[in-house]
Amino acid sequence: MTNFPDKYTSENQRVAETEARLKALIEATSDVVYSLSPDWSEMRELDGRGFLKDADAPTTNWRTDNVYPDDLDLVNATIEECIREKKIFQLEHRVVRADGRPGWTFSKAIPILDEQGNIIEWFGTAKDITQRKEAEEALSKARARSDQQKRLYETIASSTPDLLYVFDLEYRFTYANQALLDMWGRTWEESIGKGLLEIGYEPWHAEMHEREIDEIIKTKLPVRGDVSFPHATLGTRVYDYIFTPVLNEYGEVEAIAGATRDVTDRKKWEESLKELNKELAGTNRELAATLKEIAKVNDELIKANEKIEEGQIAFRLAVDAANFGTWFIHSNTREFITDARSKELFGYDEDETLSLEQSLAQITDEYRPYVTAKFENAIYNNGDYDVTYPVIGFHDQRLRWLRAIGNLKADSSGTFSAFTGVLMDITDQYLAGADIRRAEESLRMAVDAAGLGTFQIGVDDRVFTYSPKLKEFFGFYPDEFMSYEAAVSQVHPDFRDLLAANVERAFSENARFDMEYPIIGFHDEKLRWVRAIGEIQQKEGKEYFTGVIHEITEKKLDEIRKNDFIGIVSHELKTPLTSIKTYIQLMQAKFSTTEDDFLSKILEKADLQINKMTTMINGFLDISRLESGKIHINRQLFDLSDLLKAAEEETTATVDSHITVFAPIRSVQVNADRDKIEQVIHNLISNAVKYSPAGSTIRISCTSDDTFAYVSVKDQGKGIKPEDIAHIFDRYYRVEGEEMQSISGFGIGLYLCSEIINHHHGSVWVESEVGAGSDFIFSLPLDTEMD
Numbered sequence: 049m050t051n052f053p054d055k056y057t058s059e060n061q062r063v064a065e066t067e068a069r070l071k072a073l074i075e076a077t078s079d080v081v082y083s084l085s086p087d088w089s090e091m092r093e094l095d096g097r098g099f100l101k102d103a104d105a106p107t108t109n110w111r112t113d114n115v116y117p118d119d120l121d122l123v124n125a126t127i128e129e130c131i132r133e134k135k136i137f138q139l140e141h142r143v144v145r146a147d148g149r150p151g152w153t154f155s156k157a158i159p160i161l162d163e164q165g166n167i168i169e170w171f172g173t174a175k176d177i178t179q180r181k182e183a184e185e186a187l188s189k190a191r192a193r194s195d196q197q198k199r200l201y202e203t204i205a206s207s208t209p210d211l212l213y214v215f216d217l218e219y220r221f222t223y224a225n226q227a228l229l230d231m232w233g234r235t236w237e238e239s240i241g242k243g244l245l246e247i248g249y250e251p252w253h254a255e256m257h258e259r260e261i262d263e264i265i266k267t268k269l270p271v272r273g274d275v276s277f278p279h280a281t282l283g284t285r286v287y288d289y290i291f292t293p294v295l296n297e298y299g300e301v302e303a304i305a306g307a308t309r310d311v312t313d314r315k316k317w318e319e320s321l322k323e324l325n326k327e328l329a330g331t332n333r334e335l336a337a338t339l340k341e342i343a344k345v346n347d348e349l350i351k352a353n354e355k356i357e358e359g360q361i362a363f364r365l366a367v368d369a370a371n372f373g374t375w376f377i378h379s380n381t382r383e384f385i386t387d388a389r390s391k392e393l394f395g396y397d398e399d400e401t402l403s404l405e406q407s408l409a410q411i412t413d414e415y416r417p418y419v420t421a422k423f424e425n426a427i428y429n430n431g432d433y434d435v436t437y438p439v440i441g442f443h444d445q446r447l448r449w450l451r452a453i454g455n456l457k458a459d460s461s462g463t464f465s466a467f468t469g470v471l472m473d474i475t476d477q478y479l480a481g482a483d484i485r486r487a488e489e490s491l492r493m494a495v496d497a498a499g500l501g502t503f504q505i506g507v508d509d510r511v512f513t514y515s516p517k518l519k520e521f522f523g524f525y526p527d528e529f530m531s532y533e534a535a536v537s538q539v540h541p542d543f544r545d546l547l548a549a550n551v552e553r554a555f556s557e558n559a560r561f562d563m564e565y566p567i568i569g570f571h572d573e574k575l576r577w578v579r580a581i582g583e584i585q586q587k588e589g590k591e592y593f594t595g596v597i598h599e600i601t602e603k604k605l606d607e608i609r610k611n612d613f614i615g616i617v618s619h620e621l622k623t624p625l626t627s628i629k630t631y632i633q634l635m636q637a638k639f640s641t642t643e644d645d646f647l648s649k650i651l652e653k654a655d656l657q658i659n660k661m662t663t664m665i666n667g668f669l670d671i672s673r674l675e676s677g678k679i680h681i682n683r684q685l686f687d688l689s690d691l692l693k694a695a696e697e698e699t700t701a702t703v704d705s706h707i708t709v710f711a712p713i714r715s716v717q718v719n720a721d722r723d724k725i726e727q728v729i730h731n732l733i734s735n736a737v738k739y740s741p742a743g744s745t746i747r748i749s750c751t752s753d754d755t756f757a758y759v760s761v762k763d764q765g766k767g768i769k770p771e772d773i774a775h776i777f778d779r780y781y782r783v784e785g786e787e788m789q790s791i792s793g794f795g796i797g798l799y800l801c802s803e804i805i806n807h808h809h810g811s812v813w814v815e816s817e818v819g820a821g822s823d824f825i826f827s828l829p830l831d832t833e834m835d
């Protein structure tokens with residue numbers, strides 16, 4: 049060895065050293081080390097390092113042994129490219145690991161070239177990157193999952209009307225959903241990373257939330273509250289919010305997530321419902337109280353009525369005491385009705401009937417023509433009837449001198465409706481030549497006994513005479529003189545003009561006088577309500593305006609109190625009712641946009657009931673206005689047919705339980721209060737609906753003659769008994785009967801109708817047959833000017 053030249057020796061040594069160092073380096077690396085033939089067909093050597101299978105002898109199977117089948121194409125393509133271009137091979141690909149499981153490697157091979165630049169060998173390393181790759185894969189999967197989750201959350205967060213947001217520990221917003229940005233009226237860029245104050249929260253509000261965040265950091269517990277503050281476009285709203293701690297893996301609070309809900313509407317509904325409940329309870333109580341009060345007033349009215357009846361009995365007793373007979377001639381049947389005393393005076397027994405002819409037959413022959421003539425004159429010419437004549441008793445054949453005084457009741461058209469009178473036995477006075485006035489005196493006493501005051505005014509000379517009782521009503525002492533003017537000046541000023549006008553009418557038109565008015569006593573200054581009834585009568589060839597006055601103070605004051613009360617209560621009830629109606633309409637508007645059928649139906653029913661109640665209350669208001677003289681007839685010229693067409697439209701729209709038939713009508717001009725006439729028609733149709741069976745027909749028609757228009761509402765209902773017909777237009781009168789309890793009403797509708805029609809100088813009446821139906825008809829004067 050020593051023969052070798054130095055240079056050679058040192059060259060060899062250098063090569064050996066390099067080799068040794070290379071080996072050491074290879075030993076030191078944990079990577080797989082391999083060498084390959086120039087075309088990669090043969091793996092010459094491979095140190096698998098436990099990762100890949102070792103190849104101690106050259107092998108051509110290395111690709112199937114080591115490369116994961118799916119990646120083979122990729123590996124081959126890269127190899128080809130690198131051989132062609134003689135460039136470094138580097139590729140991450142999957143391999144079959146020594147234990148047969150798939151793994152990942154980063155393989156890098158460098159071509160070794162000879163002097164001519166041809167590849168003589170490839171030398172490479174392969175790093176086991178399985179773990180890194182798996183981590184990466186897991187990460188990317190996790191990222192994909194989280195991206196998907198994030199998209200999901202984002203969709204939820206941006207489509208909910210609730211406000212969602214996250215605070216960091218410095219109270220800055222790190223997330224805000226679209227609803228919140230909308231509420232602020234700000235963009236994401238303008239908001240994220242900003243604190244509450246910067247966003248525009250008021251200092252108290254910002255501090256409140258900051259304190260809450262501090263609290264959550266400390267306690268790790270959620271905080272809940274509500275607050276109201278202004279929305280960018282919707283005005284002030286009420287919000288319910290909850291802040292929740294977001295904990296990191298160490299259980300520390302890392303952020304605060306918040307959710308806020310706009311509960312303005314809910315709060316409002318809660319409030320309105322509470323309010324509504326309260327109002328309903330209140331209204332119910334008030335209504336119950338009203339009904340109780342009405343019942344009380346009714347009782348008192350009944351008592352007052354009883355008193356009047358007592359008065360009538362007293363009168364009757366007085367008549368009996370004076371031993372008068374009474375008689376009555378019916379206008380239609382001409383039936384002659386007499387009491388026992390009258391029968392006795394004509395010599396008949398109490399249980400026998402006495403006809404007009406029979407009674408006339410008992411009159412002596414020479415007087416009969418005179419009495420008959422007087423009688424006919426009284427009936428056909430409204431002449432006075434005060435005759436004295438002798439009769440011979442039928443059974444007892446006794447001669448009696450009788451005086452008959454009669455009173456003809458004529459209706460407005462002048463035909464007589466009833467003829468009534470008294471019969472006195474004046475035999476003694478007559479025979480004794482005593483003054484007939486004694487009989488008059490007993491009549492006067494009878495009138496006094498019944499508590500009636502009487503008066504008489506001469507039509508020509510206006511001489512005013514009266515009974516002591518009458519003077520009492522005006523507050524004068526019995527021994528004092530009272531002139532007609534003195535009496536009138538005690539009448540309450542509000543009624544004085546009307547009284548004078550009515551008295552004048554009695555004089556000039558021979559009209560019946562019937563009026564209720566208050567008097568203030570001259571000395572005692574006591575207020576007394578009286579009813580005065582009077583008419584023009586003939587006496588001894590002269591005309592007198594005569595009549596009676598009786599006191600009705602108690603009844604009247606009761607009525608006034610009752611009407612005032614009803615007026616006040618009805619008025620008070622209207623306000624809560626109106627607000628309930630508004631609330632219901634609000635709710636209806638609200639629920640019309642939802643699908644809540646049940647609530648909508650209930651609201652519709654509630655609205656209907658409120659309308660019913662309003663109609664009732666308006667009825668009571670009308671009554672009290674009417675009674676206190678506050679009803680006004682606002683006349684206007686209009687076509688009744690137009691009004692009926694409107695009624696037809698309304699009825700068709702609202703009544704579906706009955707068949708309503710409106711007969712065709714011609715134009716009829718009337719001068720009347722359109723609203724009130726409409727109310728009358730409406731009332732009559734409502735009654736027809738109320739009191740006739742569902743499915744039956746209601747016919748409405750309108751006719752006219754020279755002077756009147758007539759409207760008729762005809763139903764096929766239960767009809768009305770004759771005894772009820774006499775009263776159904778009275779205030780508060782309802783027909784009694786079991787089925788009536790299920791039909792609501794106060795008995796004021798027809799009363800109002802008749803008052804309204806009377807104010808128009810028309811009439812209203814009913815033609816009815818029990819079981820067949822009723823026909824309500826009213827007449828209105830055709831277009832003529834009236835007061």
Ligand code: ADP
Pocket residue numbers: 735736738739740763765766767768776781782783784792793794795796797798799822
């Ligand atoms: P209400 O209907 O409120 O009871 P009204 O004054 O309208 O009061 O009617 C008074 C009464 O007359 C009713 O209670 C009813 O008995 C009777 N009545 C009214 N209209 C009719 C009708 N069309 N058919 C039968 N009875 C009727």
